[in-house]
Amino acid sequence: MFNHHHRWRGAALSAAAVLIAGLLAAALGACGSSENTSSAAAGTSVPLKAGESPLGQQLAGKKRGGTLTVYDHGDFEHLDPGEAYFAEDYTVLSATQRPLYSYPPNSATKLEPDVAAGPPVISAGGTTVTVHIKPHIYFSPPVNREVNSGDIAYAIERGANPNVACPYFTPYFGDLVGAEKAAGGPISGIEMPDKYTIVFHLTKPTAALLSGALSLPLSAPVPPEFAKPLDAHHPTTYGSEYVVASGPYMLKSNSKGKFLGIGYQPGKSATLVRNPNWNPHTDFRPAYLDRIDINIGGAPTVIGQQVLKGEDVVQNDNPAQSIVKEAYEHFPQQITFTPGSGTYYASLNNAHGPFTNINLRKAVWAALNRGAIVKVRGGPLVAAPMTHFLYPSVAGYEEAGGPAGPKVDYNEHPEGDMAVAQKYMKLAGYPSGKYTGGKTLQVVGATGEPEEGAAQIVNQTLQNLGFKTHLSILDKSVMYGKYCGVPAQEIDVCPNVGWGRDFADPQTVLYAPFYGPAISPSGNANWSQVNNPQINAAMEKATLVVGEPARAQAWAKIDEELVHQAVVAPEVYASLANIEGRGVAGVDELWNDGNWDYDFTSLK
Amino acid sequence: MTTGAADILVRGPLQPEPARGGAGSGPVGPLDVDAGDIAARSPLQLFWRRFRSDRVAVVSLGFIALLVVVALAAPLIVQIAGVPGPNVQNPNATDAFGSPLGPSAAHPFGVDQLGRDVFARVLYGTRVSLEVGIIGTALATLIGAVFGLLSGFYGGWVDTLLSRATDVALCFPILLLGLGISAACQVRGCAAGAIQPGVSTIIAIIALFNWTYIARIVRGQVLSLREQEFVAAARSLGASNARIVFGEILPNLTAPLIVYASLLIPLNILLEAALSYLGVGVHAPTASWGQMLAQATPIFNTAWWYMTFPGIALLLTVLAFNLLGDGLQDALNPRTVPQPH
Numbered sequence: 001m002f003n004h005h006h007r008w009r010g011a012a013l014s015a016a017a018v019l020i021a022g023l024l025a026a027a028l029g030a031c032g033s034s035e036n037t038s039s040a041a042a043g044t045s046v047p048l049k050a051g052e053s054p055l056g057q058q059l060a061g062k063k064r065g066g067t068l069t070v071y072d073h074g075d076f077e078h079l080d081p082g083e084a085y086f087a088e089d090y091t092v093l094s095a096t097q098r099p100l101y102s103y104p105p106n107s108a109t110k111l112e113p114d115v116a117a118g119p120p121v122i123s124a125g126g127t128t129v130t131v132h133i134k135p136h137i138y139f140s141p142p143v144n145r146e147v148n149s150g151d152i153a154y155a156i157e158r159g160a161n162p163n164v165a166c167p168y169f170t171p172y173f174g175d176l177v178g179a180e181k182a183a184g185g186p187i188s189g190i191e192m193p194d195k196y197t198i199v200f201h202l203t204k205p206t207a208a209l210l211s212g213a214l215s216l217p218l219s220a221p222v223p224p225e226f227a228k229p230l231d232a233h234h235p236t237t238y239g240s241e242y243v244v245a246s247g248p249y250m251l252k253s254n255s256k257g258k259f260l261g262i263g264y265q266p267g268k269s270a271t272l273v274r275n276p277n278w279n280p281h282t283d284f285r286p287a288y289l290d291r292i293d294i295n296i297g298g299a300p301t302v303i304g305q306q307v308l309k310g311e312d313v314v315q316n317d318n319p320a321q322s323i324v325k326e327a328y329e330h331f332p333q334q335i336t337f338t339p340g341s342g343t344y345y346a347s348l349n350n351a352h353g354p355f356t357n358i359n360l361r362k363a364v365w366a367a368l369n370r371g372a373i374v375k376v377r378g379g380p381l382v383a384a385p386m387t388h389f390l391y392p393s394v395a396g397y398e399e400a401g402g403p404a405g406p407k408v409d410y411n412e413h414p415e416g417d418m419a420v421a422q423k424y425m426k427l428a429g430y431p432s433g434k435y436t437g438g439k440t441l442q443v444v445g446a447t448g449e450p451e452e453g454a455a456q457i458v459n460q461t462l463q464n465l466g467f468k469t470h471l472s473i474l475d476k477s478v479m480y481g482k483y484c485g486v487p488a489q490e491i492d493v494c495p496n497v498g499w500g501r502d503f504a505d506p507q508t509v510l511y512a513p514f515y516g517p518a519i520s521p522s523g524n525a526n527w528s529q530v531n532n533p534q535i536n537a538a539m540e541k542a543t544l545v546v547g548e549p550a551r552a553q554a555w556a557k558i559d560e561e562l563v564h565q566a567v568v569a570p571e572v573y574a575s576l577a578n579i580e581g582r583g584v585a586g587v588d589e590l591w592n593d594g595n596w597d598y599d600f601t602s603l604k
Numbered sequence: 605m606t607t608g609a610a611d612i613l614v615r616g617p618l619q620p621e622p623a624r625g626g627a628g629s630g631p632v633g634p635l636d637v638d639a640g641d642i643a644a645r646s647p648l649q650l651f652w653r654r655f656r657s658d659r660v661a662v663v664s665l666g667f668i669a670l671l672v673v674v675a676l677a678a679p680l681i682v683q684i685a686g687v688p689g690p691n692v693q694n695p696n697a698t699d700a701f702g703s704p705l706g707p708s709a710a711h712p713f714g715v716d717q718l719g720r721d722v723f724a725r726v727l728y729g730t731r732v733s734l735e736v737g738i739i740g741t742a743l744a745t746l747i748g749a750v751f752g753l754l755s756g757f758y759g760g761w762v763d764t765l766l767s768r769a770t771d772v773a774l775c776f777p778i779l780l781l782g783l784g785i786s787a788a789c790q791v792r793g794c795a796a797g798a799i800q801p802g803v804s805t806i807i808a809i810i811a812l813f814n815w816t817y818i819a820r821i822v823r824g825q826v827l828s829l830r831e832q833e834f835v836a837a838a839r840s841l842g843a844s845n846a847r848i849v850f851g852e853i854l855p856n857l858t859a860p861l862i863v864y865a866s867l868l869i870p871l872n873i874l875l876e877a878a879l880s881y882l883g884v885g886v887h888a889p890t891a892s893w894g895q896m897l898a899q900a901t902p903i904f905n906t907a908w909w910y911m912t913f914p915g916i917a918l919l920l921t922v923l924a925f926n927l928l929g930d931g932l933q934d935a936l937n938p939r940t941v942p943q944p945h
Contacts, residue, residue, distance in 0.1 A: 301902055322906040325701040372695035375702040376717055444791060447883055449902060450702075453717050456889055460693055471888055472790045483791060491791075 059106060061288040061602030062585040068601060070294040071303040072316040075267050079251065079259075080239020081217035082155065082164040087593040090217070091316060094589065095272055095292070095598040096245040097220035100131055100152065101211075103591035104284065105600050108340070108393060109504045111215055112284055115147060115246065117196070120214065126205030126546055131214065133196050138277035140245040142257050143223045147246060148195040151221035157187050158227065159218045163236045167523075168502060171512060172213035177201045184231065208546055212503045221246050226257065248287035248599060250275040270294040272598065288602035304579060308334055311583035312603050314596055321378040321450065324577045328381065334580050337381050338594025340393030341574040342500025343509075344373075345386060346458045347527035348568055352490045354437055354467070359428035361566040366410035367421035368461045373571045376453035382577050385414035386570035389510055390559045395548060396506040399556035406563040421465060434466025441469045441492040444483045446476040451496040454571060458495035461569075469493075485524045497527045498574070500593065506555035507543060514562055515539050530567045654935040661931020664924040671921060675730040687711060687721045690728040691889045694719035704907045714909035716899060722910055725891035726917050732885075732892045733921060735803060736876040737869040740810030744872075745865045748815035749857065752822025757830055757849050767823070774816040778809060779878060785809075786884035802887050806879055810872050818864055822857055829853045859936035866929035870922040877918055893918045 078084040081097045094102070102114040113119065115137055121130040137147040156173060159166030161184025166173075173179055177189030189201040200210060213219075223244060230238040241260040243251060249272040252263030264270045272292040280287070294316070304323030307315045308331045319327070319335075327335040348355040348364060355361050370385035377383040387405025390396040405411050409420050422433035430436055441462060445455025452473055459471045474483070476496075484494035502508040512518055516531030535558060542554035576594035580586040587600035645653070656662055674681060682689060687710070697711065697719035698704050706714040713722035755766035785794070786801045793800035799808075829835065830853065838852050877894030879885040886892045893914040900911035 299902075301905060320902055321702060322903050325699075325703055325906060328701070369695065372693065372718075375695045375698050375719075377702065379699075379701040381701070442791060449717065449899070452888070452899075456718060457693060460691065460889070470791075473883060473888060474790060478787070489791075 058585075059104070059286075059587060059600055061286055061600065062604045063602055064288050065290050066288075066312060066603040067291040067293060068289050068584065068598065068603065069310075069313040070292060070316050070596070071298060071307060071313065072294060072296055073298050073300050073303060074317055075296050076264075076270070078239055079243060079264065080164070080236065081220040081222065082159050082161075082166045083236075083239060084217055085167045087595050088317060090592045091589070091595045091598065092251075092270065092272065092294075093217045093220070094247070094592065095249040095287075096243075096247045096251065096275070097217055098137070098246045098283070099217055099219040100133070100214040101219075102215060102284075103504075103589075105587050105589045105591075105597040108591040109395075111212075111504075114283070115152070115219075115221060116214075120207075120211040122207040122211065124201075126207040126544075127202045129200040129202070129207045129210055129214075131198050131200075133198065134282045135196060136279050137221075137246060137282050138279060139221070139223055139226075140250040140257075140275040140277050141253075142255060143226050143244045144277060145223070147221045149192040149198040150195070151223055152198050152219060153186075153190045153192055154224040154227070155220055155222040156190060156218055157182065158184055158222060158231055158236075160184055160187070161231055161236070163231055163234045164238075165235070166218050168213070168216065169218070171518070172209065172216065172502070173218070175202045175204050175206045175210065177203055205544055205546070208551070209505060209507060209543065212505045212508075215503050245275045245278075248275055248278045248280070248283065248285050249273065249292065265296075268296055270296065285599035286602075287599050289598060292598050307579050307581055310581040313581040314584055314586055314601070315579050316596055318382075319577055319579050323579065324378050324382065327577075327579050331579075334582065336578045336586070336588055336594070337575050338578065338588055338590060339573075339575045340391060340590075341576045341593050342498055343386050343389065343391050343573055344377075344383075344454070344496070344498035344571045346493055346495040346569040346571060347484065347497050348566075349490065349492045349529060350567060351487065351529035351531065353492045354435065354439060354441070355492060357428050358566060359424045360435070361569070362410045363421045363424035363428065363465055364461065364569045365566045366413070366417050366424060367465055368458065368569045368571070369416035370414040370571055372416075372457050373454050376457065377450045377572055377574070378577070382575045383572040384575075386573050387411055387414070388559050388563050388570070389514075390506050390556060391500075391509070391573045394501055394506055394509055395504065395552035396556040396559060399552055400559040400563075406560045408563065410566065411563060416461070418464070425465060430466070432466075436466060439468075441467050442490070443469050443471045443493040443495060444479055444491050445471065445473050445494070446479045446496040447473050448476075451476070455495040458493065458569065458571075462493065481523075484527050486522050487519060487524055487529055488521065493569075494527050495569075495571075498571075499525070500574075503591075506552060506559075507539075510555055510558055510562070511539060511543075514558075514567060528567050530562070530565070532561075532565060532567075535561055535565070651935050655931060658931045658934060660927050661935070664927040664931065667920065667924040668928060671730055671734060671924075674727055675734050678724075678727045678731060681727055682724045685712070685723065687724050690720065690724040690891045692720060692724075703903070704910060706907070706909050713913040714907065716896070716907075716910055717903065720889075722896075722913055725896060726893070726913050728891040729893040729896065729914060729917065730921075732803060732880075732890065733873045733876060733918070736806050736810065737873040737921075737925070740807045740814070740872045740876075741865050741869045743807065743811035744815040744868060745818050745861060746815075747811060748818025749822050749854075749861060751815065751819040752824075753826055753849050753854065753857075755819065756823040756826025757845070757853065759827075763823075766819070770816050770819050773813050776813050778813050778875065779882070781813070782806070782809060782879045782884045783882060786882075801884050803885075803890075806876050806885060810875065814868065814872060814875075818861070818868070821860055821864055825857055825860060826853055829856055863929060863933040863936060866925060866932050870925035870929075873918070873922055873925070 072088065074088060076089050077086045078089055079092055081093055084090060084093055098114045100114060100116040101111040104112055115133050117132040117134045133149060139145060139147060158164045159169040159173060160182035176187055178187045179189060191199040193199060202210060226244055227238045230236055230242055242257045243259060244257055251259040252271040252273045253259040254262055274290060300320035301323060303315050304319045307313050308327055348361050350356060374380060374383040374385055388400050390400050425433045443459050445451060455471065455473060459469050462469050483489050483491050484497055499509060499513045512525045514526060514530045516536045519526045519529055519531060538558050542558060545551045545554045578588055578594055583604050585602045585604050587597045588594045589597040697715040704715045704717055711721050713726060715721055751766050751770060755763045785799060785805060788794055789799050790801050799805060835848055835852055838848050876885055880892040880894030881898040885894055896914040897911055904911050
């Protein structure tokens with residue numbers, strides 16, 4: 001999943017694109033709380049204070065009722081459960097839409113049945129998944145009727161509709177029988193024996209992966225009689241003009257279900273009100289708040305001040321680095337740090353140019369000062385040096401080496417080791433230890449801090465190794481959409497890319513960014529263009545592995561091989577800082593990058 | 605007009621400035637020379653005598669000279685001051701949160717987010733500002749002067765054509781042009797790499813679009829000068845048009861050209877700062893004051909020095925060029941009554 005820090009423009013991504021988008025950082029907190037906290041803060045001289053980690057957060061609300069004001073300097077990408085793929089969008093979707101399964105806010109690994117009545121039943125050697133759904137769940141006005149299995153089927157089928165273009169349909173739902181040719185109509189591998197039962201038939205024994213994917217918003221019910229006419233538009237207007245809710249809240253809408261211009265003013269505001277048809281007896285969400293007013297836009301430093309000195313107010317999205325410091329020092333009860341928020345790294349083009357040479361890649365890996373990037377991202381409270389690809393809280397992280405990572409000399413010194421770098425420069429055929437190949441590297445980074453700072457550190461590292469570079473700093477959407485996500489551009493280094501998992505399975509961390517056949521001509525998320533036959537084969541095999549420990553082991557092996565191939569120059573494991581006003585008992589969604597959970601947050 | 609004024613003419617009457625403040629339109633007053641000194645002074649001497657009496661302008665000139673020295677000797681100054689170079693990153697110079705540390709003995713102006721020395725970056729930023737300000741202005745003045753001369757002297761369809769070209773160039777939104785070039789040309793450049801964001805492109809933008817005011821002023825002056833008797837005299841002696849334009853009229857435009865060029869320099873320095881602030885100016889990691897101001901904005905509440913020092917440098921530089929321009933205008937305009945500062 002794409003991290004919300006990398007605000008990709010999902011609308012530009014096609015359905016064919018395999019896993020587009022930046023890192024959303026989903027799930028966190030898989031391992032014990034103390035372990036996660038310490039790993040995120042590894043090497044820190046800034047110890048976490050009590051109450052600053054959300055891993056042990058109290059879910060019991062303080063008060064029922066009231067209005068929460070949210071400041072968010074970025075706008076939403078999509079509010080359609082079939083299109084959304086960003087953490088910021090998920091904060092609204094988790095309050096308004098109910099997938100088959102959901103994570104409670106304090107877990108990133110334990111799925112709770114949401115619309116589903118119980119755990120998925122896997123049969124036929126892992127090729128069939130049966131889910132029963134709860135009765136008495138109702139859509140918001142104007143649909144008002146009870147949710148049935150046909151609504152779940154339609155929600156998933158529309159993911160293959162080019163007008164919806166769900167970015168993760170192919171990797172997670174592509175093994176459904178008939179999915180290959182699906183374009184929005186019925187998929188033969190989805191059956192509804194009765195109105196409360198849905199059965200998924202797969203072409204391969206990948207039921208475990210599909211079961212995990214049923215926590216994604218694509219499985220939230222969509223009423224076909226309401227959405228079908230809207231889905232005929234290109235792009236669909238379901239989720240951009242009209243939408244209905246199944247969760248405790250709904251975007252404020254008129255009697256026809258239109259919310260654009262009413263409950264959502266693009267670039268300005270969004271308003272969530274209670275869904276009058278929500279049935280609390282079917283839901284684990286307490287939904288304390290009466291209303292959530294979201295203000296979009298504004299300077300992060302100003303927003304930060306408004307929140308720290310305000311009452312019933314929170315900031316969504318990363319606070320400015322200076323605000324994190326101020327909050328930590330002066331408002332420690334108003335800030336939390338959530339570890340396991342994904343990875344950031346510099347892609348090195350494995351397919352074209354100098355970095356087809358593995359020793360040059362290893363030299364850059366060795367030379368890059370990951371500690372400096374930790375600093376520029378805000379210090380050890382919000383970042384830790386990255387040593388491999390499965391990050392803290394993802395299954396397989398420990399198996400792949402934990403905080404130290406696989407033991408290879410170019411990975412041993414996160415502060416950068418020029419002696420080791422020189423060794424690999426020489427092995428690469430540059431006896432002076434400096435690159436003399438003459439090519440000027442195209443380095444494309446993103447505007448704004450901390451991305452620009454990180455890009456400059458990577459750029460300087462390349463220059464220290466003798467490379468001539470041409471550093472371009474572009475808007476993030478341009479960086480991804482026109483350059484780093486387009487292999488034909490042959491960009492050598494993208495220093496501001498990264499990835500986070502879609503749900504609690506290590507495959508969701510490694511597959512899209514490093515699986516060769518997943519490389520696509522546009523919207524490509526395999527930014528390094530890694531296409532290693534051994535790694536591809538290992539991934540294909542690991543996809544079929546069943547059982548969490550075995551899957552963790554299998555994907556950890558792939559992780560280690562990616563390190564041995566030095567496919568990128570690693571930067572940091574990210575954590576998310578969250579700030580709230582004095583009057584808010586905020587609850588973070590650990591599974592969603594640590595963003596606020598409006599269903600559990602209450603006012604004091 | 606006094607005889608003194610007649611003496612400083614080259615081959616015709618030095619034209620008064622078009623209205624700029626009250627200077628050009630003020631009453632004709634006695635110059636600060638007495639009749640006995642007139643014959644002994646060249647126009648340059650007379651100018652210098654008037655200029656040096658303007659202490660503000662002299663101080664400004666001194667400051668600008670200092671800037672030039674700083675720009676040329678930046679590496680040496682950095683070495684003598686014992687600070688790291690402008691692009692040397694040092695994560696140890698930021699605190700545990702990555703916040704830059706303030707002024708200290710090791711870093712007199714503090715450091716930025718990457719631990720780079722702000723003093724060194726401010727010094728090196730002088731290079732970009734002066735390069736853009738001086739070269740860009742020189743080119744713009746050259747183009748403006750040629751357009752104005754041809755337009756004013758020949759009149760007719762030449763004047764119509766060049767004046768309309770001036771109008772078009774005048775309408776061009778330079779900032780938007782800069783943003784467009786940045787968006788379209790940043791990674792691999794446009795026109796086979798010929799156009800790329802950077803100092804040379806900023807200079808080219810200035811040269812191509814900031815010559816218009818000079819052209820209009822020159823045209824107005826030439827329209828008047830070409831009717832003067834010394835021009836008629838030259839023509840009657842058989843002088844060619846080129847000789848009249850460049851040999852007779854152009855020398856009389858020296859004063860307004862110098863004055864307006866000196867006033868255009870600070871505008872162009874500010875334009876470079878604005879473009880760099882918007883991220884379309886010089887390429888990172890080259891130090892530029894505008895870029896530093898942009899990077900300092902989000903951390904101003906914790907790192908005041910990062911905005912303050914480049915801000916002061918930009919302010920003083922622009923102020924110095926503006927005051928110098930005023931001083932030059934006063935000293936070169938024979939109709940100005942010298943004002944005590």
